[in-house]
Amino acid sequence: MNKLILLRHGESIWNKENRFTGWTDVPLSEKGRDEARRAGELLRSFSIYPDISFTSLLKRAIVTRFLVMEELDRLWTPAYKDWRLNERHYGALQGLNKLETSEKYGAEQVHIWRRSYDVRPPQVGDEDPRYPAHDARYQMVQEKLLPHGESLEDTVHRVLPCWKERILPEAEKGKTILVAAHGNSLRALIMMLQNLSPKQIVDVEIPTGKPLILELGENLTVLNQYYLG
Template sequence: DAPYKLILLRHGESEWNAKNLFTGWVDVNLNEKGEKEAVRGGELLKDAGLLPDVVHTSLQKRAIRTAQLALEAADRLWIPVHRTWRLNERHYGALQGKDKAQTLAEFGEEQFMLWRRSYDTPPPPLDRDAEYSQFEDPRYATLPPELRPQTECLKDVVVRMLPYWFDGIVPDLLTGRTVLVAAHGNSLRALVKHLDGVSDADIAGLNIPTGIPLSYELDADFKPVNSGGTYLDPEAAAAAIEAVKNQGKKK
């Protein structure tokens, strides 16, 4: 039996996921479908007997509320919660609030995919006082200004997420707890990249669906026994992964 159990959960569909807008650090809420996905995610955990002992989330309400709804459905609302900006979604820079399909049409497929999925090309930075900037948001007031992003590529997310993996999450796993991480498409891609040792090139092809728990069993060295993890509803996950991949292409 693998010693460590880790569950990754991308938040349910948000209002901006449904509208096909780049979201990043903008604090968008779940829509009704997303709330249902979160509840179903918790039911899947319960049915699989995968009951989290502790949960780690971002500072963004779509992840916070997903964790809450899923844990309620699994009757685990009482477990300890830790929130950190290091699990926040990737900051999407000047793309935040922009329509994905329009961006693809305006800049072309190559540039669009560079911004959306390349490992090390960040979108243009977002001005500190722009409409969708969170630079002055009180929740980041304790963060030194130089740590508050104005854009990020996935590599930047790996760099700011990993310290929390090692200092915040691994210690919980080491004490035998089943850990739930409720986060975002790209902050979870960063974690999966680390766990599975995915190459900088191959991570471009990895997409994570909303609301479906992805379960990992880790060996003593924190290497996945089930490489790539196991979705608790594999059929729904496969269909949803295709949809995420094609997001720029639909209206």
């Protein structure tokens, strides 16, 4: 049966510092690099070898994929990058320490920004360097599509076309696929594949560096799922 491997990148330096990261392109911490290598070891121990990979445009996902495939000795397999697999854009929260933000705005408000389905965080302006139009890697994206700050719902609407246009056709060929991405972009895929409601998906947590295996049957329905390790 088809296998779809969903892997949240290893711990980043801003995960370690408890900061909102979003589209900020921060590197993995040393622990995060170890988590990525361990993910590769786990896949090898279960004889799960991706035929093709997809990542976001953010280095923490790209490097995670590289380290996994290096462990599997499959760096030669195709890898595709797509901005639509980026993490949720946290708007004006990006770069802020989560605890300090709670102290400033109140824990309840920050919880709403973080865990609700359809509430956006405070938006960045067009001149803010956190607005993706200022980043060269997004020059090929229509500016009207670039976010100033996203809810989880916005992220879902961004990720699903990527699934339909790029990942699904490979799954339909029976390939084993690795998607190395981010907590919220992976939740978007899980929501779609498992037909979860907005209320259900907000409670789904995805740990860093642990491969989630989805075994897909006919019509790519999820027959089984489990974390390795």
